[in-house]
Amino acid sequence: MGNTWDFKAVGQDIANILHQPEYDDGSAGPVLVRLAWHSAGTYDAETDTGGSNGAGMRYEAEGVDPANAGLQHARVFLEPVKAKHPWITYADLWTLAGVVAIQEMGGPKIPWTGGRTDYVDDSKLPPRGRLPDGAKGADHLRWIFNRMGLNDQEIVALSGAHNLGRCHSDRSGFEGAWVNNPTRFSNQYFRLLLSLQWKKKTLKNGVEQFFNYDEDSETELMMLPTDIALTQDRSFRKYVELYANDKDKFFEDFAAAFSKLVELGITRDASKKILNTDNEKGG
Ligand code: ZEM
Structure with a gap:
């Protein structure tokens, strides 16, 4: 090139x-x-x-x-x-x-x-x-994401990124992973949100979080208060159910929302010719 x-x-x-x-x-x-x-x-x-x-x-x-x-x-x-x-x-x-x-x-x-x-x-x-605060609820999520120009459906779709990675007590104060295989992108997060019993627990540092002990894998999984809020708000829950039941629809909506997210506020220099922007590895 x-x-x-x-x-x-x-x-x-x-x-x-x-x-x-x-x-x-x-x-x-x-x-x-x-x-x-x-x-x-x-x-x-x-x-x-x-x-x-x-x-x-x-x-x-x-x-x-x-x-x-x-x-x-x-x-x-x-x-x-x-x-x-x-x-x-x-x-x-x-x-x-x-x-x-x-x-x-x-x-x-x-x-x-x-x-x-x-x-x-x-x-x-x-x-x-x-940026959003995981200790808060549905109103906070709308306040944060509507400001970016993103709606309820996009909030839930994007939250599906919590299929990945974990919380670190020395970073956010929260701890643990949302799913058993946190380096594999899937709709497991939505399925676990609906299928497991989430119990509120106060950590030693005073932070409140939700936990479930998964007997099958013998690991403890967690959810943030904002994740649980997605199941308690009627409009959000509709999309949690949709994505838990339809992985393809989740992938499609997640891709659209993430693409929109990384375009927010971008102005490109029209005088520069952008070549080969079709990123075949990622896009
Ligand atoms: Zn997260 N996120 N996030 N998130 N997030 C964490 C970790 C990760 C919220 C949040 O408070 C937290 C989105 C939305 C929201 C990822 C992706 C995306 C952690 C743990 C917290 C506390 C940080 C730590 O301790 O290291 C809240 C409140 C959100 C509102 C809905 C969106 C949108 C994401 C992408 C599309 C990812 C991948 C991680 C895991 C990071 C890691 O280091 O493993």
């Missing part, structure tokens, strides 16, 4: 760094998905501020926001990829990494287009507090 932007080659190299035997459940995938989500989820439609453009987590204000604790691991995993393809912006790299990781972990192909800039526009910087 020479001097063109070969996103496909980047996607391949992202796929190659996912296997991390020493880290968590053996994969960088889940934390890369969270990096992509937190880079984009600061968007505010009304003021057109925040979003993945600018890759603000490189700087202190956003980088050491407690909401982003742990995401430095994701950024470090991606450094060799950036070093090999220095032309790619961090904003593109982080969002593409999420898309590639989801696909490599068995999830849907997500449409993704490059062209985000790393230019930090001070007038577009998001204040802290724009």
